[in-house]
Amino acid sequence: MTELNGLDTDELSGLIDAAADDPEQASFTSRAETEWTGGFESETTIGDFEQAGTTVESPEFTVTGDEPEALLGERNGPNAVEHLLAAVGSCLSVTYAGHAAGKGIEIDGLRFEFEGDIDLRGFLGLSDEVRPGYEDIRTTVHLESDADDEELRELHEEVLETSPVYDNVTNSVSLDFDLQFE
Amino acid sequence: MTELNGLDTDELSGLIDAAADDPEQASFTSRAETEWTGGFESETTIGDFEQAGTTVESPEFTVTGDEPEALLGERNGPNAVEHLLAAVGSCLSVTYAGHAAGKGIEIDGLRFEFEGDIDLRGFLGLSDEVRPGYEDIRTTVHLESDADDEELRELHEEVLETSPVYDNVTNSVSLDFDLQFE
Numbered sequence: 258m259t260e261l262n263g264l265d266t267d268e269l270s271g272l273i274d275a276a277a278d279d280p281e282q283a284s285f286t287s288r289a290e291t292e293w294t295g296g297f298e299s300e301t302t303i304g305d306f307e308q309a310g311t312t313v314e315s316p317e318f319t320v321t322g323d324e325p326e327a328l329l330g331e332r333n334g335p336n337a338v339e340h341l342l343a344a345v346g347s348c349l350s351v352t353y354a355g356h357a358a359g360k361g362i363e364i365d366g367l368r369f370e371f372e373g374d375i376d377l378r379g380f381l382g383l384s385d386e387v388r389p390g391y392e393d394i395r396t397t398v399h400l401e402s403d404a405d406d407e408e409l410r411e412l413h414e415e416v417l418e419t420s421p422v423y424d425n426v427t428n429s430v431s432l433d434f435d436l437q438f439e
Numbered sequence: 440m441t442e443l444n445g446l447d448t449d450e451l452s453g454l455i456d457a458a459a460d461d462p463e464q465a466s467f468t469s470r471a472e473t474e475w476t477g478g479f480e481s482e483t484t485i486g487d488f489e490q491a492g493t494t495v496e497s498p499e500f501t502v503t504g505d506e507p508e509a510l511l512g513e514r515n516g517p518n519a520v521e522h523l524l525a526a527v528g529s530c531l532s533v534t535y536a537g538h539a540a541g542k543g544i545e546i547d548g549l550r551f552e553f554e555g556d557i558d559l560r561g562f563l564g565l566s567d568e569v570r571p572g573y574e575d576i577r578t579t580v581h582l583e584s585d586a587d588d589e590e591l592r593e594l595h596e597e598v599l600e601t602s603p604v605y606d607n608v609t610n611s612v613s614l615d616f617d618l619q620f621e
Binding site (some may be wrong): 262263264265268269272273276277280283284285286287288289290291292293295296297298299301303306308313315316318320322324325327328329332334335336337338339340341342343344345346347348349350351352353354355356359364366367368369370371372373374375376377378379380381382383388389390391392393394395396397398399400401402406409410413415418419420421422423424425426427428429430431432433434435436437438439 | 444445446447450451454455458459462465466467468469470471472473474475477478479480481483485488490495497498500502504506507509510511514516517518519520521522523524525526527528529530531532533534535536537538541546548549550551552553554555556557558559560561562563564565570571572573574575576577578579580581582583584588591592595597600601602603604605606607608609610611612613614615616617618619620621
């Protein structure tokens, strides 16, 4: 076994070959269920998912969302826009580690700092000219590696082309709703 | 104090009036820091934020991201695209609860089911024609309320116009990168 960035590079090659040989093996469906628990708090449950149409069992995880007191919550967890930054950070980490391993680049350390500005008048319905979400997200990437800067810039460009959450956030993805009034 | 959906409606009106009177009070900056911890695992730390340019202290929360074993992780947490669904679910919960309270609608129960399909060939860099992220996200909204269906449909439309994460996901938001190679 050859390990790079904490990943077994034989397994990584195997994953890529399996998806290239049989695209169905690359087909995943994620699931999540969010329950509103009163006020501005919610619990999202995440567990099983599907690969190639078959359910893959998983331990169940709970993600708590809540607003800070300044926004009428009890701050029992990060709020939704902070969870969005966590999703982006988690995705960039995975994409950096995986693609660096694929290119033979050893990463010694990797850390992201995110900042996003929100004008709450959008959420509060006070202005049609203010978008409800972040205007932009500022990201500082601290990347430790012996690879030269040009290789690392190429790695960064590859990450931007292949990161799932980066794609969904910087491009649009539609939500289709089935409204069940009970 | 009048309470609706677990929210103090006087405080809610106060929040809206304060933002209308002084838009600076509606200006928030979120922060998050993600550290790659090896393989496909990361830890995102979320705590203090800024309102009107002033730091607001907060307890610190940690969000773990990891891939399932099928994707070479150890499944110590949800993966990034599952965290994205949690961010969307948390945001829709907050926006429903808040806007329903604003409209005088009592919500007796609210639950969202999400499903998103990913073709991993995008992440793996196997095809330029496959987007890395979700193609679309299917959402079932289970909403219990005595309000009539027309009011609830209006509420839903208002939620879509004002939810921050719904905005950022269904429209695009840019990420600006400062690359620090160390």
